[in-house]
Amino acid sequence: MRTADALAGGFPDLSGMRLARQAHRQRWLAVAAILVVLAAIGRAFANGQIEWSYVSRFLTAKVILEGIVNTMVMALLAMALGIVLGVVVAVMRLSPNPVLKSVAAGYTWLFRGTPLILQLLLWFNLALIFPTIGIPGLWSARAVDVMTPFLSALLGLGINQGAYTSEVMRAGMLSVDVGQYEAAQAIGMGRLQALRRIILPQAMRVVIPPLGNEFIGMVKATSLASVIQYPELLHNAENIYYANSRVIELLIVAGLWYLLVVSILTPLQMLLERRFARGSQQIAR
Amino acid sequence: MTKPLIAIRSVSKNFGEFQALNRVSLDVRTGEVLCLIGASGSGKTTLLRCINQLTFIDSGGIWLDGELLGLREEGARLHRLSAQQIAGQRLKTGMVFQRFNLFPHKTALENITEGPVQVQGRKREDARAEAMELLRRVGLAAKADAYPAQLSGGQQQRVAIARALAMKPMLMLFDEPTSALDPELVGEVLAVMKELARSGMTMMVVTHELGFAREVADTVVYMDHGAIVESGPAAEVLGAPREVRTRSFLSAVI
Numbered sequence: 001m002r003t004a005d006a007l008a009g010g011f012p013d014l015s016g017m018r019l020a021r022q023a024h025r026q027r028w029l030a031v032a033a034i035l036v037v038l039a040a041i042g043r044a045f046a047n048g049q050i051e052w053s054y055v056s057r058f059l060t061a062k063v064i065l066e067g068i069v070n071t072m073v074m075a076l077l078a079m080a081l082g083i084v085l086g087v088v089v090a091v092m093r094l095s096p097n098p099v100l101k102s103v104a105a106g107y108t109w110l111f112r113g114t115p116l117i118l119q120l121l122l123w124f125n126l127a128l129i130f131p132t133i134g135i136p137g138l139w140s141a142r143a144v145d146v147m148t149p150f151l152s153a154l155l156g157l158g159i160n161q162g163a164y165t166s167e168v169m170r171a172g173m174l175s176v177d178v179g180q181y182e183a184a185q186a187i188g189m190g191r192l193q194a195l196r197r198i199i200l201p202q203a204m205r206v207v208i209p210p211l212g213n214e215f216i217g218m219v220k221a222t223s224l225a226s227v228i229q230y231p232e233l234l235h236n237a238e239n240i241y242y243a244n245s246r247v248i249e250l251l252i253v254a255g256l257w258y259l260l261v262v263s264i265l266t267p268l269q270m271l272l273e274r275r276f277a278r279g280s281q282q283i284a285r
Numbered sequence: 286m287t288k289p290l291i292a293i294r295s296v297s298k299n300f301g302e303f304q305a306l307n308r309v310s311l312d313v314r315t316g317e318v319l320c321l322i323g324a325s326g327s328g329k330t331t332l333l334r335c336i337n338q339l340t341f342i343d344s345g346g347i348w349l350d351g352e353l354l355g356l357r358e359e360g361a362r363l364h365r366l367s368a369q370q371i372a373g374q375r376l377k378t379g380m381v382f383q384r385f386n387l388f389p390h391k392t393a394l395e396n397i398t399e400g401p402v403q404v405q406g407r408k409r410e411d412a413r414a415e416a417m418e419l420l421r422r423v424g425l426a427a428k429a430d431a432y433p434a435q436l437s438g439g440q441q442q443r444v445a446i447a448r449a450l451a452m453k454p455m456l457m458l459f460d461e462p463t464s465a466l467d468p469e470l471v472g473e474v475l476a477v478m479k480e481l482a483r484s485g486m487t488m489m490v491v492t493h494e495l496g497f498a499r500e501v502a503d504t505v506v507y508m509d510h511g512a513i514v515e516s517g518p519a520a521e522v523l524g525a526p527r528e529v530r531t532r533s534f535l536s537a538v539i
């Protein structure tokens with residue numbers, strides 16, 4: 001290596017100079033254009049046939065608040081059912097047993113292959129084909145009494161969600177290195193124990209972003225349960241506008257609540273991601 | 286002659302067309318340190334994985350401590366053992382992998398206590414105390430609460446050795462334990478293995494570290510194309526090999 005005095009001359013010393021700020025002229029132009037468009041849309045709505053007083057009055061109406069609670073209860077329960085089913089089906093799908101594999105594949109095929117609203121209507125109208133349901137000799141009941149809007153919506157949404165969640169879970173489990181499974185086996189773990197203790201916790205890190213996405217979808221999918229009389233947010237908003245004909249105002253009320261709920265869920269998802277990023281260098285940001 | 290701890294008899298294993306093991310027979314005595322050497326694809330790793338039943342043999346038999354592995358004789362036929370029985374047999378062997386395979390979501394200490402607590406049902410406090418003792422033995426007591434990602438490759442492999450030892454195995458299997466390490470980290474892992482060998486542990490080591498084999502191994506086995514070409518005392522096989530193939534392999538490696 002050459003020493004400093006032996007280096008070639010003619011190159012100025014840059015070490016003391018500061019970097020100039022960039023102008024970003026296009027960004028300011030874009031901001032201005034967006035503001036103009038937003039102002040135009042805002043003006044159109046302000047001058048349109050919307051009675052904003054109705055929006056603010058019904059935003060906190062008791063029926064609407066009850067609707068929100070029912071929406072959240074249904075979204076949480078159906079998602080819980082979906083995750084339980086999804087994990088079980090994903091484990092079956094990845095098992096070496098061909099019978100379990102086929103059952104899992106058939107489930108996913110059936111419930112992903114038909115529209116959710118159709119499944120909800122089928123559950124709700126189950127009484128048409130099975131007037132009484134139960135376990136022969138032990139218990140039976142009239143299907144109309146059992147298949148309430150609540151139970152129909154829970155089964156319809158949860159079982160459908162399970163079909164999608166199983167694929168998310170399967171992808172997560174496949175993302176874990178096969179060496180992890182071998183290491184678990186080497187310390188004497190069986191298949192299910194290795195899945196529960198070693199594979200699934202690592203898969204969680206991968207599946208939480210898509211599951212958060214699925215849950216946000218679920219919050220909005222509960223609105224489909226309005227067709228089977230489940231009193232969630234949209235259903236209650238509809239009931240109000242059937243009476244007072246303020247259709248757009250009440251749809252705006254419902255829309256604002258959905259937006260608020262989803263906005264709260266996003267940071268919650270980040271907290272969960274941090275929790276499962278334990279031991280990973282790539283900390284969720 | 287005393288009964289060997291491991292008796293391998295006419296074991297063959299094919300992966301499709303590829304013959305990974307071709308009628309391999311081998312004995313390992315209690316307390317013996319045996320190094321398996323050979324080119325990649327020669328079957329040495331497969332042989333190790335068959336002993337730990339991560340791979341199932343096609344034919345032949347492996348006996349560990351007098352017990353046939355993975356199979357049961359009944360009515361002149363062989364029956365495969367249940368997954369649970371196989372898991373039980375695996376407890377007698379400890380395995381150290383080339384790529385460490387530590388559980389990344391658990392600390393060094395939790396990696397070591399996982400098997401004793403979850404599989405053997407031992408008390409958490411006892412398992413922790415023993416795990417700390419093992420971490421001291423591999424020189425990593427200070428890293429008990431570190432996650433694998435915070436450890437160097439050499440440190441991870443030492444934790445992996447401690448994790449295998451925590452199950453109190455009769456036999457330790459090492460599958461190229463230093464091949465994935467930066468050169469300057471190989472020594473610390475080999476030092477732990479030497480200490481283990483001195484303590485009387487029975488060890489089977491697949492390795493490319495001929496220096497380690499020469500210094501520590503009682504027996505060296507040279508494999509090629511799924512078969513054992515030559516085996517004997519380390520000094521003989523490495524110093525004065527009888528077979529031409531062994532000689533050419535050694536001259537290529539050194």
